[in-house]
Amino acid sequence: DIQMTQSPSSLSASVGDRVTITCQASQDISNYLNWYQQKPGKAPKLLIYDTSNLETGVPSRFSGSGSGTDFTFTISSLQPEDIATYYCQQYNNPPYAFGQGTKLEIK
Amino acid sequence: EVQLVQSGAEVKKPGESLKISCKGSGDSFTSYWIGWVRQMPGKGLEWMGIIYPGDSDTRYSPSLQGQVTISADKSISTAYLQWSSLKASDTAMYYCARQNGDKGGAFDIWGQGTMVTVSS
Numbered sequence: 279d280i281q282m283t284q285s286p287s288s289l290s291a292s293v294g295d296r297v298t299i300t301c302q303a304s305q306d307i308s309n310y311l312n313w314y315q316q317k318p319g320k321a322p323k324l325l326i327y328d329t330s331n332l333e334t335g336v337p338s339r340f341s342g343s344g345s346g347t348d349f350t351f352t353i354s355s356l357q358p359e360d361i362a363t364y365y366c367q368q369y370n371n372p373p374y375a376f377g378q379g380t381k382l383e384i385k
Numbered sequence: 386e387v388q389l390v391q392s393g394a395e396v397k398k399p400g401e402s403l404k405i406s407c408k409g410s411g412d413s414f415t416s417y418w419i420g421w422v423r424q425m426p427g428k429g430l431e432w433m434g435i436i437y438p439g440d441s442d443t444r445y446s447p448s449l450q451g452q453v454t455i456s457a458d459k460s461i462s463t464a465y466l467q468w469s470s471l472k473a474s475d476t477a478m479y480y481c482a483r484q485n486g487d488k489g490g491a492f493d494i495w496g497q498g499t500m501v502t503v504s505s
Contacts, residue, residue: 279447309489310489310490311489312488312489312490312491312492314430314492316430321480321482321495321496321497321498322422322430322480322482322492322495323495324488324491324492324493327485327488327489327490327491327493328488328489328491329489331488331489333488333491333493363429365429365430367430367432367491367492369489369490369491372432372435372444372446373432373434373444373445373446373447373448374420374432374435374490375432376422376429376430376431376432377429378429379429379430
């Protein structure tokens with residue numbers, strides 16, 4: 279099975295900061311990498327699919343990059359409403375594992 | 386607008402059986418894979434498995450195979466997740482979600498979640 283490792287597991291940043299989360303796959307997954315946002319008490323929400331494609335309606339301050347085993351998720355200017363936990367997910371081979379999550383807090 | 390509506394919260398005792406549901410509205414329910422995702426209290430997301438309601442082709446996470454059964458009834462646009470004998474460790478929030486092959490296989494539409502509590 280492919281393992282997904284996210285870092286950091288938690289992150290504290292100020293409004294307006296640039297925030298970066300990384301996700302590493304245990305083997306090559308090409309660009310089959312998705313990112314989700316989950317706010318407390320809510321279902322996850324798709325933000326980015328296929329590494330870098332923004333889901334409809336998602337603000338352009340969110341972006342993704344990478345290929346193979348190393349991927350990056352970026353918020354260019356952190357907003358208060360971005361407080362959430364973020365997960366990566368691979369879609370190369372089942373089981374389509376998620377990363378362990380990165381909890382983002384406001385400093 | 387496509388929606389997935391899940392059945393309500395459940396409180397069960399260890400050893401009991403349970404079947405929770407996920408009903409799709411809108412068109413094309415049988416044209417997408419539907420997945421189940423577990424989230425144990427205070428923990429992350431865990432991919433459990435997927436089903437293609439059109440022909441009931443099913444894939445399971447190896448760690449959960451044999452522990453749960455995923456099924457679907459395409460005539461009523463509903464997918465199911467069931468247990469034959471619940472354990473306390475099955476206590477979790479369970480989400481169904483639509484897997485969209487046009488979006489990298491991502492789960493693009495999610496149900497609201499079903500909380501399952503197993504306690505004696």
